[in-house]
Amino acid sequence: MTKEELKSTLTTLFPEATFEENAFVNINISSTQVLKVCTELKENPMFDFDSLVCLSCVDWKIHFNIVYHLRSRSFKHELVVKAKIDNHENAEIESVRNLWMTAHWHEREAYDFFGVKFLHHPDLRRLFNPDDWDGFPLRKDYMDEVNIVEL
């Protein structure tokens, strides 16, 4: 599908979502919808997004964005899904690891660095930092006088 087709089909399916456009089509949803939207995107043969290329977490200081870069191997089209988590203190979002196995480790990484809890993730442990590490290093408000040298 072309970008315009993708956008118009998605608008009818998810009327509450908003869109941005840069090199990709970006669909903005709230964190509660993520499982519904992602299941539709993966299972619907019209989209067939069978690979999750990249899962990133972005700390916007008052909320988090979980960004899913999706790609369809059969149609060669791409989509960026941005799920907004409003609660910065106790950030929670549904895990998508049952749809794409690669999310299992991407979500562990995001949990390790941002403290975002992925609900129904079977093995949500820290991935890189030791288990007793204090805080979440990639958050914007993270302070570590020992390891971070301000230039």
Place this chain on the structure above:
Amino acid sequence: MIDVIETKDTGEFIINVGPQHPSTHGVLHLIITLDGEMIKDVDPQLGYIHRSIEKMSEKLSYRQFIYVTSRMDYLSSHINNQACSLAVEQGLGVELPPRAKVIRIMMAELTRLASHCLWYGSTGLDLGAVTPFFFGFRERDEILDIFEDTCGARLTMNYIVPSGVMYDLHPDFQKKVKQFIINFKKNFGEYNDLLSGNIIFQNRTKGVGYISQQDVISLGCTGPVARGSGVSCDIRKWYPYEGYENLQFDEILETDGDCFARYMVRLREMEQSIRILEQLVDAIPEGEFQAKTKNVIKLPKGEYYQKVETARGELGVYLISDGTQYPYRVKYRSPNFSNLFAMKTMAVGQKIGDLVSVMAMLDLVIPDIDR
């Protein structure tokens, strides 16, 4: 370096491989559950050399953060630099001079060759053959000499910068590359004679570490690991960048999905890289090697995503700009990260000795996982 730490009541052993096991090529630590000789579970422990490059990049300017990425996948440093430069150029909207584009592709393909040469050598070493190591490093050294002439470095190049390349090519570059192509073609037969046709090598790799197409796609594997299972994923073909669309080369696919298939993909890829170099070595356009840009780069507010094909698979750079001279957030989607976690699928049900074959054919570079 393998030591048994615990015996369960079920008769299963839990053993540690690494963090300094020679066949892990870096500080990878695996906790392996064994039933006799059979692998029941593999749990990679990461973070031994985590430098938090993503956090560091937030404090570095758009010209500076690229240098750090040479230390991620240090065997593909040119290609890492290229990916970041392309992401920054997306924001700048700058059109590269044709000479810079060709130089970049040639450097990227030489990097791919050098990386595969090292992989060939270390694979032989892992599986008990010492000679491939010398063969692989003979060719690799020749490439590193070419790099050293132009970039002044042999490992962390930092040569590709936003808007082009840092310096012009060394006057001997073309001559040396031509000589290298001749040497490589002459020597490449030895590679196949030594390992591909070797019955001991084949017994240790054929039918070992199988992974299906569905698993490859679901686990997000890319590069030779995915192409060994017949999954087409070459970014150079799928989403061409820097003029790869004008070049003649094939995407190598093998369908067996075992270690030998992944081996053959890498070996045949080397021939394709030589093919690309042959097309370009006499066609380097004259002119500028760098487009004109401001000293201080400020990207417009927005998000930029650039994907390139490194020697190990798809590298994605996700760059978020808030309009200042520092990136707001940089995320690297590194190929090794996804490939590593396919190890469990490949190794479970195999013998402990096969783990070395599986690891060798994954061609892991740990600093790329522990960014």
